[in-house]
Amino acid sequence: MSTRTSGITGTGDVDQDVNAGSYTLSETGPAGYVGTWSCVNAAGDPVTVNANNGITVALAQSVTCTVNNDDQTAHLKLVKTITNNNGGTATVTDWTLTATGPTTIRGITGTGDVDQDVNAGSYTLSETGPAGYAGTWSCVNAAGDPVTVNANNGITVALAQSVTCTVNNDDQTAHLKLVKTITNNNGGTATVTDWTLTATGPTTIRGITGTGDVDQDVNAGSYTLSETGPAGYVGTWSCVNAAGDPVTVNANNGITVALAQSVTCTVNNDDQTAHLKLVKTITNNNGGTATVTDWTLTATGPTTIRGITGTGDVDQDVNAGSYTLSETGPAGYAGTWSCVTAAGDPVTVNANNGITVALAQSVTCTVNNDDQPAHLTLVKKVVNDNGGTAAATAWTLTATGPTTIRGITGTGDVDQDVNAGTYALSESGGPTGYDASAWSCVLTGQPATTVPVTNATVTLALGQDVTCTITNSYSLVPVRGLTIVKAAFEAKHHGWVPSDGIVDFGDTVGFTLTVTATGNMPQTNVVVTDTLQPGMTYVNGSATCLNGVACTISYNPDTQTLAATIDRLDPGQQVIVSFKVTIDAAPAIAAGTTYTWHGENVGAVKSNEVRKVTSNEVTLRAHYEELAKTGAAHLEVGGFGLISLLLGAGLMIATKRRRRDTA
Incomplete structure (x- = not known):
């Protein structure tokens, strides 16, 4: 085993x-x-x-x-994802991803550069790419189990481990704030809240400075800045980022706001100067001779201007506001102001010649001065204190000048507007016996002001209203006259009768010299004289003055002249100087012959006012004839006609003839 x-x-x-x-x-x-x-x-x-x-x-x-x-090698894969919900436009390939560690890898998502076997160990994840994005890393192993990513974006990759790390980049909102400031140094009165500010773009904002409406997070992108508000201001935009660095504002007031960027844009509105020009024109159609440079034009207001038309003094930039237009210059012109804008549109001129000039407005104000006609009235006055009966309308009045007028007092013909200038005043027509005064002229109104008249000439200024008056007073024409009428009277029937001109030698004859003061002026130192013809002898002490008029009688025997002196005879007064003469005896003549005597006699009168005036001639005749057969004288008086005489009592002496015979 x-x-x-x-x-x-x-x-x-x-x-x-x-x-x-x-x-x-x-x-x-x-x-x-x-x-x-x-x-x-x-x-x-x-x-x-x-x-x-x-x-x-x-x-x-x-x-x-x-x-x-x-x-065994580990495996590390880096992946990029993007969230573009705030204006971001970047793509995943815009970033370079890096894992720094035992086997550093770097590259673009989706490429083998970031999808590699690596040595096990600790790795720090990072990326480079567009700003404005916030990146968040997350990692998983091959089984999808999360791999821890520490606060520093660090991970540990074990031997033989396969790790995929994904970074999601979320576009970050920008922030845009709009601010209004004002410079009111040219008459502007607006406040910052009179404007509405607008930024038109991905996230349009609009509102009044200082409110949240114009202080907001916005999507990144291009924005056009604008405003609405009072006219007459020029707005200038300027922008800065959070660090105070300038942000470019283009010619169209456009800006670009980057992701995550905080931008403050300020528009300063500067009130723009207005422009005011004053112009003078003239209408000289009523005798005016002034030129446009004779006036000083003034606009009184925030920026008062004053000067002569056509100069820079009255063609200036001015502060906006209310202006009162005025001028100083020659009298006799009526000025009318009218104003227009640069476009030719009318600008209202009120009753006090006031206008309002807006910011940035260009206004031209023209004052046309029209020479005002003078007004001339001719008046005739008549004084009829001395018996005159003429009416003022009997005369024709004339003013000869730039606008000659002629007519009857009280009519429109001599009560007219006329051109200014010099006028010669005259009158024509009317009855005799009236003395004309000098012309006198006054300015119409109360109190009347005298206008000089020289040699019946008056000068009327533009706009003057002048009344010129001439007074005609009736006056007695100084008529000074004396008349004298001589008459002869003979004694008959125990009375005196007018003589027929046939007298006898040795007769006593009475003479009367009737003197009358004619005309309308008294006669002073009136002397009545009568020089007797040869064959007449004055009867001493016979002379006297009748009709209750005192006189002084004298007689000069050397000249055989009788004189009666009266101190004064009033118009119409009459005095009769009466005296007597005797007809001398006839001289001795031879028998059978005749002798005829006749005397032509006139009286005379004079005064301090009237030269010598002679009377009618009175002729007396006497005839004597020596008869041869008896030695007796024969007197034969032949008749002759006397001229008709007006006596003091109004008796007309008729011519008569008589014959007296002695046998």
């Missing part, structure tokens, strides 16, 4: 005499080794070991069986 032996190599337990026979060789010990038995006899010749590790030991045979235990 065979003998069983067992023990540790090198000990007597496994080095013994045994019975000849069949033996099955085996061993127990560490796993992972493959034992191979080989046997030799004492001569070193091999002893057959069958497939079941069985041998036959003959009698007296010495056999040595050696089992060589070869440690």
Whole structure:
């Protein structure tokens, strides 16, 4: 029978005499080794070991069986899986997997580089590849039993063990935060909460700065940043990662947010300056002569500008806000403001010439100054205090100038808008006997302001309302006159009768000089004279003044001139100077001859106001004839006609003839 032996190599337990026979060789010990038995006899010749590790030991045979235990390689396989549920786009081949240990392996999942026999031992698992993924290792043996992976991703691979380690890479969410800041240095008044911020992309977020709506985990990917809010602001986006490093923002405000990246994007909105331009235009169609540079234009507001049209002073960037438009310049122009945007759309100008300029708005405001017509009224006044009866409408009034007007007072013809300038004032028509005053002009209104008039010329400024008046006063035309009428009277029947011009030598004749002050002015120092013709002799003391008018009588015998002086005769007043003369006796003549006398006599009057005026001529005639047969004288008076005379009592003297005979 065979003998069983067992023990540790090198000990007597496994080095013994045994019975000849069949033996099955085996061993127990560490796993992972493959034992191979080989046997030799004492001569070193091999002893057959069958497939079941069985041998036959003959009698007296010495056999040595050696089992060589070869440690068996382990097997390690690395596998990559991916979870792309947060925007990740990587594939399993984007990673290089590594197991660092006794037999380090490295490569791409699915390749032989990471599916190899390895020496048993401790391995550290790792990978390199796209960021933004969190990798989790898990390992199993060939039976599917889990193999422990420690906190450092370390595993132990036993001899002959087959281990498959899988790393699952889960794409990690990114984080995106949107922030609003504002720079209000050009008149802006908006606040950060006036904007809605948006990041449009794999996980679109939208909301107000400072809220959770714009502070979220998002999927990685490309995002376009935008905002909606008040006009007039320019927004500039800038982004940084969690470390404060800049994240590129492209021209379209696009960014790329990587997996697991935390990005903060800030948009600063800077209020944009507005632009305001002031322009002057002029309409000179009513006599105006100003030019556009005669005005100073002003816009008063957050950024007040002031200057002359066409200069940079009134063509500037300004802060947004409310502006009041104004100007200073020549009087007589009405300015109207109108404003438009850069697109030509109207901008409202309120009743106080106020406008509102928005941020970033370009506004052009034009003020057109239209020269305002003057207004001229011509007025006629009439003063009829001295008996005049004329009406003011009897005259035609005229102002000759840039816009000549002509017409009757009180009508629209002389109450008109006119162009500014110089006007010559005049009048025509109307009855005589009226004195015209100088023209006087005033600005219409209360109190009236005098406008200078020189040589009946007035100058009207643009926009002035002027009333020019001329007054015509009725006045007596200074008419100064004296009339004188002479009459002769003869004594008859104990009275005086008008003489027929035929008298006798030796007769007493009475004369009257009737003087009347005509016209409308008094006569002063009135002197009535009468120079007697030869053949007449003044009857001393016979002269007197009638009609209750006092006078001073004198007679100059040398010149045979009678004079009566009256201090004053009022218009229409009459005085009669009465005096007597005698007709001288006829001279002696020869018998049978005749002698005729006649005297043509006139009176005269003068005053301080009137030169000498003579009266009508009064002619007297006397005839004498010496008869030869008896020596007696024969007087024959021939008749002659007297002119008709107006006496003080209104008596008309008729011409008569008489004859007186002496036998």
